[in-house]
Amino acid sequence: MAPTSDLFLVGLIRGLQQALQANDYGLLILGPGDLLKRWVDSRAVDGVIVVGGSDDDAEAARAIVRPEVPCIVIGTSPLEAEPHIGSVVIDLAGGGVKVARQLYESGHRRIGFIGSSYYQSVLPAFQNELESLGAPLRPEWSIIAGDTSDDGERAMRELLSLPTPPTAVFTRTDELAIGALRAARKMGVEVPRQLSIIGHDDLAFARFVEPPLSTVRIDCDAVGKAVVAMLFDLLEHPDISYEARAVATQIVLRETLAPPEL
Numbered sequence: 001m002a003p004t005s006d007l008f009l010v011g012l013i014r015g016l017q018q019a020l021q022a023n024d025y026g027l028l029i030l031g032p033g034d035l036l037k038r039w040v041d042s043r044a045v046d047g048v049i050v051v052g053g054s055d056d057d058a059e060a061a062r063a064i065v066r067p068e069v070p071c072i073v074i075g076t077s078p079l080e081a082e083p084h085i086g087s088v089v090i091d092l093a094g095g096g097v098k099v100a101r102q103l104y105e106s107g108h109r110r111i112g113f114i115g116s117s118y119y120q121s122v123l124p125a126f127q128n129e130l131e132s133l134g135a136p137l138r139p140e141w142s143i144i145a146g147d148t149s150d151d152g153e154r155a156m157r158e159l160l161s162l163p164t165p166p167t168a169v170f171t172r173t174d175e176l177a178i179g180a181l182r183a184a185r186k187m188g189v190e191v192p193r194q195l196s197i198i199g200h201d202d203l204a205f206a207r208f209v210e211p212p213l214s215t216v217r218i219d220c221d222a223v224g225k226a227v228v229a230m231l232f233d234l235l236e237h238p239d240i241s242y243e244a245r246a247v248a249t250q251i252v253l254r255e256t257l258a259p260p261e262l
Helices: 006-021 034-041 057-064 092-105 122-133 149-160 174-186 220-236
Strands: 048-051 071-075 085-090 111-115 142-144 168-171 196-201 214-217 245-247 250-252
Touching (some): 006 048, 085 220, 092 214, 092 250, 142 149, 149 174, 168 174
Parallel strands (some): 196 214
């Protein structure tokens, strides 16, 4: 998965390890390439977990799966049910909708977005929900910045320098949010009194920044449990095709969200 961030992957791996260890299994981490296929062909592993998020997820799973070695794909959109392949979906789109509603209900109408380099369902869902609420995301308020906190800082400087800047900004990752907070502080913009910021991922540091960051939580432990449960279902019932299972996201409200100044 070109994920939300490298730090998110750390949390996801921890969630998978805990769920597997609870069932007396271990986790072997491999990158793409022939080595994984050799492990599967030799029956050195009992199952495969693919961290995906692209249109090629199903094809990648089919290339490595065997009837006796099922594969679970973690992605952002469901795969069609087929034998030996399971699909666990992180509902990023639902999180985008929740953020749009939260900002709108807090009184914001000038709402911006700072995105990462990886295209996912968050921005379309966020944008469509704002449109339906009557607070459309103007083109100049949406910046695809990159992946680092420096990218977030640069993008927020650009947004705050507009003649009519947004009063609230949703960042695609918490790392981008850290840079956005830094830019606001350097420009003398007080968060949340003059600017609200909501991040995404609820990484470990989000609660410790100043002010503590409101964000969208991906429950990596819940993802791990859903993946392992489906993997064991496929091991025990290899001839059954299972529908995708979704793991919802939720907003964690801390101290970077407030109504806009009148």
